[in-house]
Amino acid sequence: MENRINGLHHITAIAGNAKRNFDFYTRVMGLKMIKKTVNFDDPNTYHFYYGNGTGDPGTVLTFFPWGDGIPQGRRGTRQATEIGYAVPEGSLEFWQKRFEDNNVTYNKVAEKFGEQYLTFLDPDGLKFELIVPKKADTRTPFETSEVTAKHATLGFHSVTITSNNIEATAKVLTDIFGYRLLEQHVNRYRFVTDAVEQAAIVDLVEVPGEGVGHVSKGSVHHVAFRVSDDNVLMEFRKKVMNAGLQITEKIDRNYFYSLYFREPGGVLFEIASDNPGFTVDESLEELGLNLKLPAQYEKYRDSIEKTLPKLD
Numbered sequence: 001m002e003n004r005i006n007g008l009h010h011i012t013a014i015a016g017n018a019k020r021n022f023d024f025y026t027r028v029m030g031l032k033m034i035k036k037t038v039n040f041d042d043p044n045t046y047h048f049y050y051g052n053g054t055g056d057p058g059t060v061l062t063f064f065p066w067g068d069g070i071p072q073g074r075r076g077t078r079q080a081t082e083i084g085y086a087v088p089e090g091s092l093e094f095w096q097k098r099f100e101d102n103n104v105t106y107n108k109v110a111e112k113f114g115e116q117y118l119t120f121l122d123p124d125g126l127k128f129e130l131i132v133p134k135k136a137d138t139r140t141p142f143e144t145s146e147v148t149a150k151h152a153t154l155g156f157h158s159v160t161i162t163s164n165n166i167e168a169t170a171k172v173l174t175d176i177f178g179y180r181l182l183e184q185h186v187n188r189y190r191f192v193t194d195a196v197e198q199a200a201i202v203d204l205v206e207v208p209g210e211g212v213g214h215v216s217k218g219s220v221h222h223v224a225f226r227v228s229d230d231n232v233l234m235e236f237r238k239k240v241m242n243a244g245l246q247i248t249e250k251i252d253r254n255y256f257y258s259l260y261f262r263e264p265g266g267v268l269f270e271i272a273s274d275n276p277g278f279t280v281d282e283s284l285e286e287l288g289l290n291l292k293l294p295a296q297y298e299k300y301r302d303s304i305e306k307t308l309p310k311l312d
Contacts, residue, residue, distance in 0.1 A: 003235060005177040007199040008156045009226035009256070009272040010049075010060035011083055014073065015124050016217045018046050018065035018309040024123050025050045028102050030147025031061070033288035034278055035255065039064055043297045044307045049255075052155060053142040055278040055287060057226045058199030059155035064221065065309075072125065075162070076213025078266025080220035081205070082160035084117070084129045086137040086198065091151040092118045095130055098147075113183060113190060125218030131157045137198055158201035159223055160188075161267055162213070166204040168264035173202055176239050177225060199226075212266070222260070224270035230257040233273050240271075254294060255280060 015021040025031045025048075035049035045066055051059040061083070075081050087095070092109050099106045099120055106120035117131040130153070141152035163169055166189060173179040179191040179202060189204045215221060227233050233250065237259050240247045247261040256272040263269050281292050291308075293301060 003232050004195040004227075005179075005193060005236070005271070006226040006228065007058055007193055007196040008159060009057045009224040009270075009274075010062055011080070011156070011159060011223055012062040012064070012221045012270075013083075013126050014070070014215065014217055014219055014221050015048075015063045015065040015122075015126075016068050016070060017123075018048075018067075019311050020123050021063055021065045022048065022311045025061070025063075027144075027146070028098065028104065030142065030144040030152055032142040034060070035292060036288055036290070037254075037292045038294070038297065038304065038308070040253070040294055043293070043300065043304055046308060049278070049288070051142070052140065053287075054284060056139070056155065057272075057274055058196070059139070066217070067309075071214075071216045073216035073219030074214040075127065075219075076211050077162050077164050077207065079162055079213035079215065080159050080223050080267055081162045081213070082119075082127050082129055082203075083220065084131045084156065084158035084160070084201070084203075085153040086133050086139075086155060086157040087130045087153055088150060089132050089136065092116060092130060092132065094151040095120075112185060112188070122218070126220070129157075133157060135197075139198055154198070156199040158190075158199075158203055159220075160203040160205055161223075161265065162205045162207060162210070163265040164206070164208050164210065166206045166265065169204055169267070172243070172245075172263045172269075173204075176236070176243055196226075222268035222270050224258070224272040227271055227273055229275045230273045233257055233259060233271055236271050254292075 031050040034051045034055035037047045039045040048063045050061045117129045137154040139154045173191045179193045182190045182192045187206045191202045193200045251258045259271045
């Protein structure tokens with residue numbers, strides 16, 4: 001597991017209204033807010049991190065809520081178009097009723113690769129699938145009074161990337177990241193890593209004639225893959241450069257170290273380390289309760305707190 005890509009680390013998306021996003025994910029979906037901070041490049045915008053109770057890599061969904069005024073995104077090629085969450089067997093009926101009760105747009109249960117799934121959209125139109133994995137997911141979920149362990153999401157199952165031609169993206173997954181093609185159905189190709197049991201799947205969907213998507217509200221901003229530490233991170237930097245792709249220097253994101261590159265299919269990929277983790281600036285019990293600011297913005301805390309939308 002050490003010198004490998006260990007599946008997904010986190011997925012980051014763009015939202016509109018911050019309070020609506022916070023209410024939907026903490027209340028309707030029953031996720032835990034594990035870190036409430038700000039965008040490194042725009043400290044007057046929140047950066048929300050949701051996950052399981054301990055903020056384990058592979059469970060972490062993050063958002064930049066840029067406000068109601070931003071344009072709506074459009075799904076298409078050169079994009080990550082679907083986020084898959086693993087859920088327990090027998091839970092899809094619960095989720096259908098919950099979506100009905102909360103006016104959430106969803107489709108009837110369907111099946112692919114022998115797994116049942118339920119598609120839904122969040123309030124900004126971001127597309128998700130709740131998937132019952134063939135092999136039971138053993139991760140410990142976060143529970144709320146309304147969403148108990150019997151039904152709660154367990155972390156990522158998969159992410160789907162849509163391309164006009166998947167060949168170059170597939171090459172990154174196999175030759176650099178160590179994934180392999182597991183199975184194919186029509187134009188959907190399922191790639192998997194054996195380094196981890198969960199959050200291990202990337203689906204590539206090939207649609208030659210489809211238009212390029214627009215990344216904005218309700219879209220995935222980037223997909224982050226996981227490595228054990230920042231030494232391994234730098235090994236992968238060499239691999240990406242040797243493949244002729246441009247990649248950033250190592251960036252300190254407070255809770256992990258990151259590299260960013262755009263894979264040839266157009267999606268922004270990040271490689272993120274497990275270290276130092278989300279408890280570097282608050283205890284496990286306090287995760288997500290306080291506004292945490294990057295050090296360079298601490299002196300502006302008063303004005304930032306006045307500018308950020310109220311969540312309660």
